[in-house]
Amino acid sequence: MKKRDCIAAVRQAGASELEAREIVDILLAQKARLKESGELSPQNLSRAWTATAEGMKRQQVVQRRRTALGLIRYREMADFIDSVKAQGFSALDGIQAMLVGISKRFDGARRSVSALRNGIFKSWISPMLTELEAVGDGEALRLMRESKSFHDNIFLEMREPGSTGDENARAIADIFSRYLEQSRVQLNAAGADIGHLEGWTPQNHDPYKLMAGGKEGKQKWIDFMMPRLDLERTFDGVGLIDEARARELLEGVYKTLTVGKNPRLPGDFTGGGSSVSGPRNLASSMGKSRVLHFKDAVSALEYHDAYGRGNILDAMLWHMEQDARALALMQRLGPNPQFTLERLLKREHLALKEDKTLSPEEISRRDKELSNAFSPGIIRQGKVAQWLAELSGETSWAVNPTLARVGAVLRAIQTLSKLGGASLSAVSDAFVKAASMRVNGETWPGAMSKSLGQYFQGYGGGKREVARQCGAFCDNIRGEICARWDDASGAPGMISDLQNKLFRWSGLNWITERGKAGYTLWLSGHLGEVAGKSFDQLDAPRRAMLQYHGVRPERWEVMRKMSRQAEDGKIYFTPEAAAGLTDADLVPLLPKRLRNAPPDVQARELARIRDSLRFDSMAMLADETNFAIIEPDDATRAIMRQGTRPGTAAGEFWRAIMQFKSFPIAYMQRVLGGRRWVRGDRQQGMRYGLRNLPGAARDALTRDMGGLMGFVLSSVAFGYAAMTLKDIVKGREPRSLAHKETWLAACMQSGGLGIFGDFLLGKVNRFGNSFAETAVGPLGGLAGEIGAVGGQLVRGEFIDAGEDALRMAINNAPFINLWYTRAALDWSLLYHIREMQSPGTLRRMERKMKKEFGQEFLFPPSKYIRRGGGFR
Structure with a gap:
């Protein structure tokens, strides 16, 4: 039989022209390989072609199932986008909510x-x-x-x-x-x-x-x-x-x-x-x-x-x-x-x-x-x-692994040299966490008290088990803490291990883990408290949170059975409790099209629903926790990476200039977003006569001004606390509260004014970097410093070049800038070296700090170190 006749026969069996040609080509290729190996016989050819035919038949069944699943998912997502538009938002808002989540106020905005x-x-x-x-x-x-x-x-x-x-x-x-x-x-x-x-x-x-x-x-x-x-x-x-x-x-x-x-x-x-x-x-x-x-x-x-x-x-x-x-x-x-x-x-x-x-x-x-x-x-x-x-995952796969590795290592070194004091800035986590509690139903005093207490609470009485069942206490084992502040997770194993050590030794690891575990446990108990209430009986903040995550009344009726009493006597909502739901519990969530389906089909769908409840509940707890303890998510990384891949010129460029910007970008997306300052749910806005207003207008008229005011005052207080801690570890006096610049700088230190706020009155941002370093990234700032030192050498300014080169080396040396080691190193070595290079430099440094910041040292170095180096 000729090839065209074979193709015609396959087409007659129901295949398309393209499929028929591909099938015949596969069969002829198998025949050619058997011939080349000397094993061509009717029996061997029959076995090979039979196996191929059975495989193709199975693939047809699999493909039909995939087509059906794709159609079901498409209809679900199309219905979701229609519901978003019906709430006064755009189709693009719905697509963002569907993919990476959005901070706007509509049902399903965070079910991504x-x-x-x-x-x-x-x-x-x-x-x-x-x-x-x-x-x-x-x-x-x-x-x-x-x-x-x-x-x-x-x-x-x-x-x-x-x-x-x-x-x-x-x-x-x-x-x-x-x-x-x-x-x-x-x-x-x-x-x-x-x-x-x-x-x-x-x-x-x-x-x-x-x-x-x-x-x-x-x-x-x-x-x-x-x-x-x-x-x-x-x-x-x-x-x-x-x-x-x-x-x-x-x-x-x-x-x-x-x-x-x-x-x-x-x-x-x-x-x-x-x-x-x-x-x-x-x-x-x-x-x-x-x-x-x-x-x-x-x-x-x-x-x-x-x-x-x-x-x-x-x-x-x-x-x-x-x-x-x-x-x-x-x-x-x-x-x-x-x-x-x-x-x-x-x-x-x-x-x-x-x-x-x-x-x-x-x-x-x-x-x-x-x-x-x-x-x-x-x-x-x-x-x-x-x-x-x-x-x-496209943005994590390197095009040129060598270039990607070089870039990752350079960025990791900047992390090791720059973030030794990040734990001092993390003090502001407490009031951001309290703000999330406020949105979800707590009063400001109660939220602040609980937020601070979570760093010191114990996890006995079954609390640790509950927290683990809600996804807490996993970061240390996974080594994810590096990703909180920067996208350097692609560094080789040794560098990544050093980063883990840096965050552990600086205390950031402990602060972050305790904060996340405390908030997760609180939210689990916060939902467990209302396990006995129907959806309509819930208070507005809790109902709103569930709506943001796509939880409808019929789904809540099943979810509230996912609560249990722990050893401490308190009731907690836990995603793992979904495994204990019976088929009878899940039947109300069966799609209408499957209500009369065969038992085996219903059983598969019920298993899928059980998994969905578990996964979605864990996703809700994790997402809400990321509002309380700010971490970059896919929406943040999309801005930082611009869809580029590591190991490309564009990819390495964006990763370099965006280093250390994940926190302010995520802060603006999550904390300064519209949802944070609107208490209650959409139905509450309807009751106020706002039914016909667009979503944004309803939000403006139901804004939580009390919560917003409490947030601003807390941001100033905790910003000043973080600023004071940094000054103390540097041996400086706290800034005077009598200066208006101190108040504004305190607000900026908390992150409340975004990425530019740190620089309006100060020389450095919350991580200790200059405006140039933040604008072009620390690697760009380092390149500028190297160029400046080179210019000084060309001009013959050897003393200034030596002093700036020493400062540059210190500022880029891993682990030296840990908040508790830098002061010891300054007094034991670096102050003396600077005096040896340029006698009188310590006194000039003190005068400059007094002039520019209105601050003095608690223990002035020039008082204890003599001119030219050495202790007095």
């Missing part, structure tokens, strides 16, 4: 993909970490922190159970395997098609190790892989494999691992050379991520040591985070998130053209706004494109 990802991840790792802490009464977790060989044993036990004889390693391997299987099952329920693999472990690939040595390094990697891989399993489905064919295929795997592309996430971001056009199917890509199968556990461990990074816990957390990212996208936007999003945007364009209530000018303006928000393709532009890039 971004929040869901965080909720899923915390829902997975919180119970997992609790189980890990229980293994060996805590001994296993200690070994995981200290012993590489213990990590190796866990790795081997996951691959080959019982191979090491280490009971603790075996127990942890079972925990890890169980959570990996849980995430796989939930991804498949959302539309993925990931097969179960016995003895599988997550594997990180270090692109820097892979690329070391250039072309020789690539050949070295292939030579390393050949004797260790199970070639038949690795390249299953491509026909018979000989050595030459295996090496050819491994070259393709090598490219995938080194070009900075994540095969688990949507979109082809290689910048060219791809045959893929249009948005890729995320669910389809999920089944293609496990490509390397080793012959045994020892071979897999050897590969991890040679070309991997981190340890088995690092690999687990990274894998679960990527799974959470993918699951959140698919649960909200379907198996093909980008396609759903593009379809929603097209729908809004058409709706605008058909809207008879708008003028042609307004239609044109809104249509242009939507068009500018998203431009698909290799180079994406617009706000929606930037949000999608953050959600998909």
Whole structure:
């Protein structure tokens, strides 16, 4: 039979022209490979073609299911956008709320993909970490922190159970395997098609190790892989494999691992050379991520040591985070998130053209706004494109790993040298946390008292268990504290470890963890208090919070059953309690289309609803906590990165100039946003006769002026406290309250006036950086300082150049600027060196500080250090 006849036969069976050609090409390629290997026979050809046909049939079933899931998610999101418009807001507001959340005041404004990802991840790792802490009464977790060989044993036990004889390693391997299987099952329920693999472990690939040595390094990697891989399993489905064919295929795997592309996430971001056009199917890509199968556990461990990074816990957390990212996208936007999003945007364009209530000018303006928000393709532009890039993980995958590593290390060094005193600025967390309590129903005095008390409260009586079930006490183990202040998480392991030590030694780690855990526990109890009330019986602030997170009355009726009494006698709302909900509890949430569905279909949907309640509840608690303890989220990072990737000129530029700006940007987005200063819910505004006003106008007329006034006064008080602490550790007197500049500077120190507030009256911002450093980033400021010293040397100003060079070296030296070490170093060494370089410099420094800031030293250095150096 000729090829065209084969194609016609396949088309007659129901395939399209393109599908028929692809199928025939696959079958002919299999026949050619059998012929080349000398194994072509009717029996072998029949077996190969039968297996291919069965695989294609299965894929058709999977694809039909994905199409149905995509349509359901599309309709859900379209209905949500319509509801946002009905509340007086724009379609773009709805899309932002759907993707990264928005601070405007409408139902579902915070029920985003971004929040869901965080909720899923915390829902997975919180119970997992609790189980890990229980293994060996805590001994296993200690070994995981200290012993590489213990990590190796866990790795081997996951691959080959019982191979090491280490009971603790075996127990942890079972925990890890169980959570990996849980995430796989939930991804498949959302539309993925990931097969179960016995003895599988997550594997990180270090692109820097892979690329070391250039072309020789690539050949070295292939030579390393050949004797260790199970070639038949690795390249299953491509026909018979000989050595030459295996090496050819491994070259393709090598490219995938080194070009900075994540095969688990949507979109082809290689910048060219791809045959893929249009948005890729995320669910389809999920089944293609496990490509390397080793012959045994020892071979897999050897590969991890040679070309991997981190340890088995690092690999687990990274894998679960990527799974959470993918699951959140698919649960909200379907198996093909980008396609759903593009379809929603097209729908809004058409709706605008058909809207008879708008003028042609307004239609044109809104249509242009939507068009500018998203431009698909290799180079994406617009706000929606930037949000999608953050959600998909595109902005974390390096194009040029070497350039990305250099940039990450340089930024990490700035973190190590600049943020040693950040814990002193963190004192302002207390009043921001109190403001969040005020919005959610507390009085200002009560909120302030509880906010401060949370830093000193104990976690006995079952409180720690409740807090962990709500996602608290995870940051230290994950090492996420670095990401709170800056985007330097891409630095190599040693630098990242140093950053963790810096924040732990400075006290920022403790302050942040206690603040987050305290607020999370308070919010859990705050919701637990009203577990006995229906939605209409809730007070307005609590009802408003639930509405922002998309909780409707019928959903609350089920959620309020997710509360339990702890050992301290108090009732707490906990996401993990969703596991105890019965099918009868969940039946009211079944979609109408499934009320009469077969029992097995209903059972699957009820399981999905149970998971949804758990994930959404955890997302709500985590998102509200991030309003109280400010951290950058995807919306913040989208502004900071502008959709760029590390390892590109644009990507490194934006990451450099945006370093240390995450806090003020997040502060303006969350704390200064409209929702923070409007108490009550939308229904309350309706009762005040504001039904027909746009959302923004209703907010203006129901604004919480008492809360806003309390916030301003608190910001001044805590700003002054932070400023005073900084002055004291520098040996300076507190600023006089008699000067109006002190009051304004105090307000600015709290972060209340945004990124520019720190510089209106002061020389440096809350992190100790100059205006130039904040404007162009610390790396740009450092480049300017180097240039200035170079100019001094050219002009022959050697004394000034030496003094400025010393100051520059000190200000950029890691760990020197810890708030409690800098003063000791100044008195023991640096003051003396400065006097030796330029006699009288300490006295000049004191006069300058008196003139510019109206301050004096508590212990003037010139009084104790003689001119030219040495103590008097």
